[in-house]
Amino acid sequence: MEIDHFVLAVSNLAASVAHYDRLFPILGFRKSRDHVWTNEQQIFIELRLARDPSRAYVRQGVGLNHLGVRATSRAHVDELVASLRAVGVDAPAPTTIEEAYVCFVPDPDGVRIEIGYEPPR
Secondary structure (H helix, E strand, C coil): CCCCEEEEEECCHHHHHHHHHHHHHHCCCEEEECCEEECCCCCEEEEEECCCCCCCCCCCCCCCCEEEEECCCHHHHHHHHHHHHHCCCCCCCCEEECCEEEEEEECCCCCEEEEEECCCC
């Protein structure tokens, strides 16, 4: 079995599409149709307007905590962060967590995309 798709429920579809239109191409995803992106592995990520947008994302609550993408090196993480910043994405400075080098990029609702590199063990 392979992962096929993820659906992210968002509070403001226009704001989230604008954010992910800048973020996803840098991370190797292309837009396949309105508010849907896919990558080389044919994993689809779709945005949908939340049925109850008043219920905000809670980072440690039930449901998705974050999505992670793997970089090839620490320098690759830095390059991706610089590219995101160049297109106006608010990407914080990468940090080290144990042996991993990661950057958590929040979307307009606070859902984070983790860009990370962990050396082989």
